[in-house]
Amino acid sequence: MSDATAQVRKRLTEIGGRTAQDLGLGRIVGQILVHLYLTPNEESLEDIAKELELSKAAISIAARQLESLGLLRRSWKSGDRKTYYRTADDIATALHQGLLIMVRNKMSLLATELQAAESELNTADVGAEEEFILGRVKRAKKLRDTAMAVLENPLVKLLTRMK
Amino acid sequence: MSDATAQVRKRLTEIGGRTAQDLGLGRIVGQILVHLYLTPNEESLEDIAKELELSKAAISIAARQLESLGLLRRSWKSGDRKTYYRTADDIATALHQGLLIMVRNKMSLLATELQAAESELNTADVGAEEEFILGRVKRAKKLRDTAMAVLENPLVKLLTRMK
DNA sequence: TTTTGCGTTAACAGTTTTGTAAACGCTCAT
């Protein structure tokens, strides 16, 4: 592998790290994923640790997290006690679905809270301030509903169809 | 304000804090925004600090940040040296646009990096490994493109039309 | 059974983040 190529890979790996961190998944997770995505053959924990200059322990934890997200696959070789990792074959769809699920989870949590708030406000004795807050909560609910609708319809259909 | 109502407000405020933190804006930012969103009249720095049980300094910083994002408005009263804050009138659209801009920024950063990677790989002497990586980069680009397309078309039009 | 080599777990240290208290500077009223 040429020197320039190695540098390109390193750079993309860093970007993966930053992105993953933005999503709250931790830097290492993103680094591993991109690194393996740009690697033809599978690699052991130690391989990855050496390439990314991180401890084997850190790799172990992050790799398992990636596996549970369906983004990495484990494999073994006969007469070799190491575990090897490679990116999942359907990594693109897995990523998209994962992101959608994350967003949807946050959204539905918000939905529940807003609904609960509205109910409680309705049972309380309704003064002027309650009236105001209730109005605001209702506006927020409406906002969330349309956002949700947008998210559900065209996005899912377009994105999950990709290969 | 009834006790139950106060509790509802407190709860929603907490949720705002968590959400803002997820977006990388800091907890306080979200708390202030929701608190003011649920408050009929405008409040001074000290008012907010007392309600949220935080220092005036912290509120000062976060409130200015919110103002620069177009989510809060400052105002003054004659014969009173305090600054008052209230939520912007178009807070819904400001929020949506802000989120879209954030996402778009991340996306376009990714776009530049992927493009640069592809160029560099093309100029390098192309061995088997370069070929492989180049293929992966191209796949990633395609992914990003469709995601971007989805993000641009229906979302913007639907969301920014909202009041 | 013992040994070796692996992934994992747990305690810890370094770093970063977050919010506070106190000092500061500016504007307005006196």
Place this chain on the structure above:
DNA sequence: ATGAGCGTTTACAAAACTGTTAACGCAAAA
């Protein structure tokens, strides 16, 4: 001019996070 009241800045303390080292457990080889 002087003092009071405000928002802001700065220095710092506490808390949270991240990744490492070292110990552990377990399976396969000797």
